[in-house]
Amino acid sequence: MPSSELKRKGRGATDFRCTKDKLCVVKWFDNREVILASTCKCVDPVEPVRRWDKKQRQFIDVPCPQIVKEYNQFMG
Structure with missing residues (x-):
């Protein structure tokens, strides 16, 4: 999927x-x-x-794949 299409779908697009x-x-x-x-x-x-x-000035829930979640857990 091109980057522009992923960006158009918004946060959490995979x-x-x-x-x-x-x-x-x-x-x-x-x-x-x-x-x-x-x-x-x-x-x-x-x-x-x-x-x-x-924009909303609040926390929102964004869908996140397992690979990203584990990367953040062990690298950051």
Whole structure:
């Protein structure tokens, strides 16, 4: 999916591709596009994460793939 289409869908939009060798590449849109690749994790399960929305001036729930959630847990 092109970056412009992902951005048009809004926060939490996800696109992914998996190969027969179990390589999974996930593209997720939060404030910016995030691209991650893994051989052990993929998209499922998708769980909500809390993000600050500037326009609404409050926290909102954004769907987040498992690979992004684990990356944030162990790298940040």
